[in-house]
Amino acid sequence: MKKILFFLLAITIVSCKNSEKKADETTTPEVKIYQLVGGSILVKKLEVFSQDTTYTGQSKQFTDAYYVISHPKGNLMWDAGLPEQLVMPEPYDEPSGVYRIQRPDSLVNQLKSIGFKVDDFQYFAMSHSHFDHTGHANYMKNATWIVQENEYNSVLGDSLAQKDASVASLTKVKKINGDYDVFGDGTVIIKYTPGHTVGHQALYVEVSGLEKPVLLTGDLYHFEENRTNKGVPSFNYDVKQTLESMVKFEAFAKEKNAEVIIQHSPKDFEKLEKLLKK
Numbered sequence: 001m002k003k004i005l006f007f008l009l010a011i012t013i014v015s016c017k018n019s020e021k022k023a024d025e026t027t028t029p030e031v032k033i034y035q036l037v038g039g040s041i042l043v044k045k046l047e048v049f050s051q052d053t054t055y056t057g058q059s060k061q062f063t064d065a066y067y068v069i070s071h072p073k074g075n076l077m078w079d080a081g082l083p084e085q086l087v088m089p090e091p092y093d094e095p096s097g098v099y100r101i102q103r104p105d106s107l108v109n110q111l112k113s114i115g116f117k118v119d120d121f122q123y124f125a126m127s128h129s130h131f132d133h134t135g136h137a138n139y140m141k142n143a144t145w146i147v148q149e150n151e152y153n154s155v156l157g158d159s160l161a162q163k164d165a166s167v168a169s170l171t172k173v174k175k176i177n178g179d180y181d182v183f184g185d186g187t188v189i190i191k192y193t194p195g196h197t198v199g200h201q202a203l204y205v206e207v208s209g210l211e212k213p214v215l216l217t218g219d220l221y222h223f224e225e226n227r228t229n230k231g232v233p234s235f236n237y238d239v240k241q242t243l244e245s246m247v248k249f250e251a252f253a254k255e256k257n258a259e260v261i262i263q264h265s266p267k268d269f270e271k272l273e274k275l276l277k278k
């Protein structure tokens with residue numbers, strides 16, 4: 001009798017464990033997002049953000065956000081702000097006369113403020129490889145850099161006479177071609193949106209506890225009117241591709257009922273901050 005009881009007890013324990021396991025598998029993973037300010041950019045000649053004279057004579061204050069996404073399977077850093085040389089008391093007027101730039105603090109200090117360290121990142125990705133997004137990329141050398149193959153070739157390709165020093169130390173590379181599901185469960189997806197650069201990408205994140213998923217634009221748009229007017233900056237890699245990416249991006253945003261966050265918009269920075277504090 002004792003033996004039978006023990007046997008039954010053992011079966012009960014095993015079946016309990018199995019059901020716990022099943023419950024774990026069906027639970028949505030806890031995904032968090034943090035935003036940090038990688039720079040302040042005063043655009044003194046806003047006309048560079050159009051193909052025509054729409055913004056001639058205007059100036060605009062941009063922010064330069066970067067993001068930390070924490071997922072049970074690892075942490076991802078999205079974008080890398082301005083270079084740390086720009087952490088200085090006064091803003092810097094760069095030689096083209098278009099931008100006045102400054103970075104508020106170093107990566108290490110900024111990560112500390114949200115309880116992270118440089119070595120906490122398994123994954124690193126950027127919307128694209130312009131200098132206001134690659135700033136502290138060199139710190140991410142222990143993470144796997146997820147990058148579109150064409151974008152990689154445009155900055156570090158074998159045939160290039162001069163390679164981009166800001167990303168040269170990133171040697172753990174995952175080259176992708178198109179959309180990419182970072183953790184394999186649909187919660188964090190890189191969206192291929194070429195045009196601003198050859199391999200520009202946006203980021204979709206299903207943040208736990210938020211009513212809507214978040215869709216980070218990268219530099220597909222730089223400010224609100226830019227999105228409404230479908231304005232294409234004069235320095236974009238390909239105008240037609242940019243416009244096609246905008247159509248694809250808007251359809252995806254609608255399908256997912258996503259909260260679109262323009263990464264250079266101070267208003268959108270505040271909007272996301274409020275949503276995250278709720």
Ligand SMILES: [Zn+2]
Nearest residue numbers: 130132133219
């Ligand atoms: Zn930018």
